Amino acid sequence: MERRDIEIFLTLAEELHFGRTAERLGVSGARVSQTIKQLERRFGVALFRRTSRQVALTPVGSALREDVQAGYQRIQEGIAKAVAAGRGHTGTLRVGFSSPPAGEAIMAAAEVFRARHPDCEVRIREVHLSDAFGALRAGELDLQITELPVREADLSSGPALLRDPRVLAVSSRHPFARRDGVTVEDLARDTVLVPADAPEYLLDAIIPARTPSGRAVRRERVLTSRQELLTLVSGGAGMAVVGSQATRFHARPDIAYVPITGLPPIEYGPVWPAGGQTGRVRSFVTLLRAELDR
Template identity: 35%
Template sequence: MDLHTRKLRYFLTVADKLNFSRAAEHLKIAQQALSKQIAELEELVGVPLLRRTTRSVELTPAGRIFLESARTALEALEAGAAAAEREGRGVTGTLHVGFVPGAALELTGAILEEFRGQHPNIALDLREFALEDPSAGLAEGWADVAFIRPPVTLSQLDFEPLFTEPVVAALAKTHRLAGRTSVRVGELLDEPIAVARSTDPAYRAQWSLTAFRGGGTARIIDTSSQTEEIGMVAMGLACSVTPAAVVRFLPHAGVSYVPVEDLPGSTLGIGRRRDRPNRLSDHFVAAARIVREKERAVIEAIEHPFACQKPIDG
């Protein structure tokens, strides 16, 4: 049976209105044309679907049965067309999002909310990675996108920056530099330095200050997490160099945080691999850009956290 969707829609409208005149007005066609379409539909089905008198229109028993099937068929067709359109535009499926501890700080929730609001049919699979993998799943191929802090050892990396925050030295309260308003890198080079254990050479070099050592070797104390790193600092076993967000997210009674004045800031953003293109990741980055523009005040606070120049006690 070769049924056109137009005939089915016309039939559903008449069945809803139970009046040819009102149905034709709703469909914006002539009543005569509507009557012709319904008659052709009944001929195709092989039985009367509507009982018409000069005063009323009602469904026949066969018409009531056909009505349910017609409605189901059209709803399924519309759902299928919508799903196909979303797939074609890359707005359905599952997006794997990796993140290191802290993710995008105060922007995390806003970015996820913006993305889910725009693309409710995309499922998000979120996974936190320890600092042993600063690529947050990109290197191993699990993550489609990830909140990361370069540098990471990954050649095929696209990176969308969100903000750049200052770097601080974490020092025991009893350390000789703990009372300073700022320190310079050169003042830290003779100190044992706590660095989260990682196989990524770029990460290790960044946070052990390799570029400033002139070929010298750092005295590194390996740790398994930033929490352990700060604990080592509090016990006076090492210092640590870390993004300023640690002041808000990992306060410690035994630690002072002092800005490092001659170190570049730490940039956090969204990374993805150029050799693994993913349309869904484009939408995620677009949502993050919207949030970045909306939340300028939040970003300003992240990027300039020190309202007064004094050491910050945890």
């Protein structure tokens, strides 16, 4: 049975009147009559007894109504929930962040969002370097603010909301630690530590594979967390290109952060599962952009 057939059958079973059924559903009386006749032909049995005075369910019609009603009600409730999730601001919005500045911005936006939409809970969690998109793909997050670009077939992304100048993290014993700045050419002079599972296109965008003169940059995939990054850099295992936010959130006496010239800032933007841009996601991104523009 098609959904419209079910609606007509259940409504007529309740009203027991073709005219009222047609009026309630916004269709013609002929459409109601035709649908019931088609169902009866398909089942090979009468569902209603019709006389000039009344319409009544047959025993088969009564049994069909009992069997169909509960399932149809669950379908209607499921559809209503899906519509509410797509358009409304109820339930739970789960947001992830991959860097402290993104986390700060999300916290500020969440406070405003909760005030405007008290029926929607906002849950916030960190996304680890070792599995950048795993939580989104597992359905554990609805939205993530992370490094751009993102070029994944199953994910969609929005424009950059945050920009953070790049600096080079080195051990305080490294020769670069005594310099006021480095250039892209200097990246070829030591190993550059990078996240173990980062997509190649993201590495190329943040840490070029070659310097402007053509020298190869030795990128070693070892990092799985920020704490591991700090430990390896402080121990002299290599250098790391990071955002300048590290000078505020990860200041350490054994690590120096040296400005890099010749590279644009690291950009952060919203990412969500393809097809998953609900009303909650759109509203939160709008609020986040407004908070960052203040």
